[in-house]
Amino acid sequence: MRLVVALGGNALQQRNEPLTLATQWTNARIAARALEPVARNHQLILTHGNGPQVGLLAMQAQSFDGAEPYSFDLMGAATGGMIGFILEQELGNLLGYDVPIATLLTRIEVDARDPEFSDPSKFVGPGFDRPEADRLAAAHGWTFREDGARWRRVVPSPQPQRILWHRPIRWLLEQNAVVICGGGGGIPVVQQADGRLEGVEAVIDKDRASSLLARRIPADLFVIATDVPGVYENWGTPEQRLVPELHADELEGSAFSRGSMGPKVEAALRFVRETGKPAVIGALDQIGEIVEGRAGTRVLPGRRAVA
Template identity: 55%
Template structure:
């Protein structure tokens, strides 16, 4: 079975944790321990989020003059290498030596007229108190939105159109390679208007779950998993009436609304994959990946289900 696993940026660097290399590596060790048994039995492709990481690099870049700071597409490429390196190393420490790995810098095309550029929604970087967010907004002109009880920077999140490296990804899979790609939704690029096929970077962060859904679909994946810091998709999350969804038909779960900056894109991506492929998509906790593959934990979305079934 071919399985695409999208590791959430907040699963690799949990909310409120110090944004250090050691913290991130410890979380990636947890991811590796969950993925290694799956990689021993199935063909695995790994993508990952980069919101906290690219936000940290942007903060570091703020120490430079405005015209010297690196744009978000370059920072996205940096995070693909950084996170991919750690995933390769930690998985390699658990799997047989002869298992090959490859981390691919992955460029993804977006539309310059995408409405996402007019309404930034993608959270990046750490959380702030309201007063700190207002101060940084005045200093740097960044856009902030509320994320739970805190505030975070948001940037444009256009939809992915095309994954440029899809052919080499397929070639690597044909040679039994565990591929780490499309990190952070890929490096946002577009063709410059008025130019003859000139590809340029874009100041944006593509949603990792929607890009990974496109990746899973184009690779003919049998299962698409989005690993996050939540054990399942909840109705009434954070309330005494909260209920965890175990199985859901895409039409049934789409009748409910979920936060646009967190669970919403995951549910949308899962429903899109299930509808377009007739296969299963799943959302759940990083440590539960083996049980998610078995259909025991997380939220499984598939067209063959009738309505919604809840976890007990």
């Protein structure tokens, strides 16, 4: 079976953990142990986020007076390579030399007219208290929004339109390689009037980019691996309940699509509607059970059958 697995924040950086290399290596090692049996038995394509890493890199680039800061397309490429190397290293240590692993930098075209460029929403970097966020906003012209109890920088997150290219990914899969690509949602580029492609200041949502990739490859199963066992009804209340199965026709306009699970449900729904195949949202440490259909919230085409 051909799988696209989108690694969420728990792959390298859990909420409220210090953003250190030691933390990222530890979490990558845990992720690799969970993914090893899947990689041995299936064609595996890994994607991952980069929000904390790219935000920190942006802050570091701004910390030297007189230094020209890196643009977000370049920082997306840098963090995609860095995180890909960490995952490749840890998976390779478990899979051995006979299982090839390749990390690809992946350009993804976006629309320069996307409304995100005038109203950014993507969180990047660490959290701050309000006074420090205000200071950074005044010093650098950054935009901050509240994220839980902290304030984090936000940047444009346009919708992914087209992946450049599919052929290297498909060729590597034909050689039985594990492919790590679409890191951080891919490197955002826009097409100019003369047809040239240029990078743009943005960070594409990892789940949306992964859904597009899974639809174009195409995958037999799209898994969004996060730090919770799946989608819950009444989340955060005494009545919360894991929902084992959702159907595409029931999700349009639902509370799930408007809540914190919104981008994940949206990404899963688009894959299911376009391919007619299932998607699953679930915990990374249950990836084996997810692939076997015994864990996570499965998003299925159509409407639930009435008994």
